[in-house]
Amino acid sequence: MRIAMIGGGYVGLVSGACFAEFGVEVAVVEADAAKLAALRAGRMPIYEPGLEQLVADNVAAGRLSFGDDLAAAVAEAEAVFIAVGTPTRRGDGHADLSYVYAAVEQVARALRGPAVIVTKSTVPVGTGRRIAELVRQVRPELDFDVASNPEFLREGNAIGDFMRPDRVVIGCESPRAQEVLRRLYRPLNLIEVPIVFTAIETAELIKYAANAFLAMKVTFINEMADLCERVGADVHDVARGIGLDGRIGRKFLHPGPGFGGSCFPKDTLALMRIAQEAGAPSRLVEAVVAVNDARKAGMAARIVAACGGSVRGRTVAVLGLTFKPETDDMRDSPALPIVARLVEDGAQVRAFDPAGMEQARPLLPHGVTYCHDALDAAAGADALVVVTEWNEFRALAPARLRTAMRGSVLVDLRNVYDPVAMTQAGFSYHAIGRART
Ligand code: NAD
Numbered sequence: 359m360r361i362a363m364i365g366g367g368y369v370g371l372v373s374g375a376c377f378a379e380f381g382v383e384v385a386v387v388e389a390d391a392a393k394l395a396a397l398r399a400g401r402m403p404i405y406e407p408g409l410e411q412l413v414a415d416n417v418a419a420g421r422l423s424f425g426d427d428l429a430a431a432v433a434e435a436e437a438v439f440i441a442v443g444t445p446t447r448r449g450d451g452h453a454d455l456s457y458v459y460a461a462v463e464q465v466a467r468a469l470r471g472p473a474v475i476v477t478k479s480t481v482p483v484g485t486g487r488r489i490a491e492l493v494r495q496v497r498p499e500l501d502f503d504v505a506s507n508p509e510f511l512r513e514g515n516a517i518g519d520f521m522r523p524d525r526v527v528i529g530c531e532s533p534r535a536q537e538v539l540r541r542l543y544r545p546l547n548l549i550e551v552p553i554v555f556t557a558i559e560t561a562e563l564i565k566y567a568a569n570a571f572l573a574m575k576v577t578f579i580n581e582m583a584d585l586c587e588r589v590g591a592d593v594h595d596v597a598r599g600i601g602l603d604g605r606i607g608r609k610f611l612h613p614g615p616g617f618g619g620s621c622f623p624k625d626t627l628a629l630m631r632i633a634q635e636a637g638a639p640s641r642l643v644e645a646v647v648a649v650n651d652a653r654k655a656g657m658a659a660r661i662v663a664a665c666g667g668s669v670r671g672r673t674v675a676v677l678g679l680t681f682k683p684e685t686d687d688m689r690d691s692p693a694l695p696i697v698a699r700l701v702e703d704g705a706q707v708r709a710f711d712p713a714g715m716e717q718a719r720p721l722l723p724h725g726v727t728y729c730h731d732a733l734d735a736a737a738g739a740d741a742l743v744v745v746t747e748w749n750e751f752r753a754l755a756p757a758r759l760r761t762a763m764r765g766s767v768l769v770d771l772r773n774v775y776d777p778v779a780m781t782q783a784g785f786s787y788h789a790i791g792r793a794r795t
Contacts, residue, residue: 370441514684529561583791593791678746740765
């Protein structure tokens with residue numbers, strides 16, 4: 359079986375490599391010349407554990423290829439996946455579909471035989487139908503189907519998520535499209551992954567509803583964390599106490615500086631707009647967006663308060679810049695407003711991230727010092743802030759950290775440390791949703 363994957367970013371590259379691992383011949387089309395050159399040279403343009411080996415193995419086996427010749431890639435493909443970006447459109451919060459439609463138009467012109475055009479990108483409800491109309495306009499005689507196959511992988515665990523998903527969602531209306539996609543995902547069926555077949559609109563909405571629900575859980579526990587701080591409760595015990603209830607579930611109940619990343623912020627915003635335009639506004643989703651935005655914007659103020667009300671002339675070490683560990687993705691990372699505000703308020707920022715420094719540099723203000731490791735960042739700092747919970751930060755010895763620093767303020771926005779151990783090591787320790795010890 360042959361497929362084409364349009365877009366070699368996080369989703370296109372990981373899912374393309376995983377389909378190749380299933381034994382399918384996959385041609386990945388990437389428009390960005392630098393990314394393509396890296397991929398062809400065996401270098402990964404993104405940081406994702408296990409990806410380099412998976413790609414190398416499948417390229418060596420002749421099942422995975424990278425190119426920019428879209429026409430050649432789709433010519434013999436039974437399915438063409440659209441995995442291009444759908445960022446927030448400037449100004450109105452809607453998903454920007456210009457990359458999707460541009461790719462679809464190119465695909466429509468290039469297809470030779472019958473094929474299924476599948477959106478893997480997260481697209482607003484109704485996009486599948488509009489894609490079908492667009493293809494019919496460009497190539498009225500073409501024999502094609504349209505399907506929606508939203509992707510649920512998480513960066514940092516993308517291969518595991520793709521290979522062992524909780525479910526696969528496929529929106530399609532023709533038996534032929536269903537047969538092609540069933541065949542493609544057959545290796546997963548063998549390990550009993552449920553495939554949810556739905557109408558196209560339903561599949562499109564499932565993706566937004568899933569992300570909005572998870573974002574709502576995170577936002578809920580963040581609000582509970584604020585309340586815990588006021589009333590002397592511990593948010594971790596609250597999370598455990600509610601999460602053990604099977605109806606609630608334990609995942610996504612970790613308090614922090616507010617959600618970021620390439621999906622939750624843009625997808626909650628897009629769902630908010632979709633719902634408003636459909637005449638069924640979601641006040642819950644609107645609240646999630648507003649509460650999270652305010653939280654991210656307010657995190658720096660916490661740090662300033664922990665430093666006694668001003669960071670002017672102080673040195674602040676920032677550990678972690680990416681929106682979560684095990685990725686180099688900086689999109690909408692909480693570190694962005696935090697570092698910007700600290701610099702604006704006159705702090706010297708010494709930053710370290712295990713994978714995201716290169717991506718962070720162009721997004722952070724001038725004057726930030728980029729360090730070799732956590733201890734280097736802590737050297738001479740008055741305050742230290744943990745923004746991303748990389749494992750290597752958890753393993754830092756409190757005494758060594760404390761000795762490296764000039765001051766003793768530790769703001770742990772991910773609650774990675776034991777408050778008692780940190781206080782004993784001489785830190786003035788500030789966590790999220792936990793009473794000060
Ligand atoms: P990305 O920006 O990393 O990758 C998109 C790639 O498509 C880029 O490399 C770009 O150069 C390429 N591209 C754009 N137009 C092209 C064209 N016409 N031909 C060839 N290549 C083209 O984006 P991503 O994070 O992979 O996200 C892609 C989609 O998947 C989005 O809709 C996103 O919401 C969704 N999604 C992302 C994740 C995630 O964790 N990143 C998870 C699930 C779903």
